[in-house]
Structures are given as C-alpha cells and as structure tokens.
Amino acid sequence: GIFKKNNCVNMNECYGNGDDQNSENRELEMPTYQKLQEIYQNVDYDFENYIQGIPEYINKLFEIFQELEDLEEYEKIHLVYSIIRKIIFSNEQKLIVFLMKEENFENCLGVFEF
Structure with a gap:
C-alpha cells in the first residue's frame, strides 16, 4: 500500500481500525510515477500521523x-x-503552511494550472 508500517500490505493490516498506539512507526512510502492511481485512491487517510x-x-x-509535464502525460x-x-x-494546517512556503508555492500553482 501507499501508507505502510513495517511490511504491511494495506491500511487494515497495518493499523486495524486506526487506533494504533505505535504511530511513530508509521511512514509514507514515497510516491512513484507507476503508483499515481493507487496514491490517488488512498490519499484520503488521516495525514496527522x-x-x-x-x-x-x-x-x-x-x-x-x-x-x-516534460513528457506531456496529461492523464x-x-x-x-x-x-x-x-x-x-485535508485541511491540515501544517500541510497548507508547507505548500504556501515560497519554495513550494510556485510548484503548487503549476500543478493547479492543469
């Protein structure tokens, strides 16, 4: 899965109902070109952790x-x-602040141009 803990395959296997006390072990698997559809389908999870x-x-x-963009892969x-x-x-304030930083804002606008 996109979000993984140790060697889990999916969110339920990793975290059950989301009440896991070991959230410090949670990590994001870095996105790849090949996994964009999977990322899109799974990105609704709680970002706070x-x-x-x-x-x-x-x-x-x-x-x-x-x-x-260079490859013109519009889909x-x-x-x-x-x-x-x-x-x-997701309305996570820390994420919005991160995206609005000067070094990220132009990239964010570029994404929204499409």
Missing part, C-alpha cells in the same frame, strides 16, 4: 509532476493535481 514524512512526499510529487498530470488537491482539502 504522517506529518513528518509529508514534506518529502509532496516534494517527490512535485518532481513527478515536472517529469510528466497522469491530472492525477498529481487530484492528489495535491486532496492533500490541501
């Missing part, structure tokens, strides 16, 4: 977006847009 890994995760999404570009949009709509 993943805040520390999110900056690298979002930066990787921006890198993928730039590669896709996949739209998936990156949809993922970033879901992250913003």
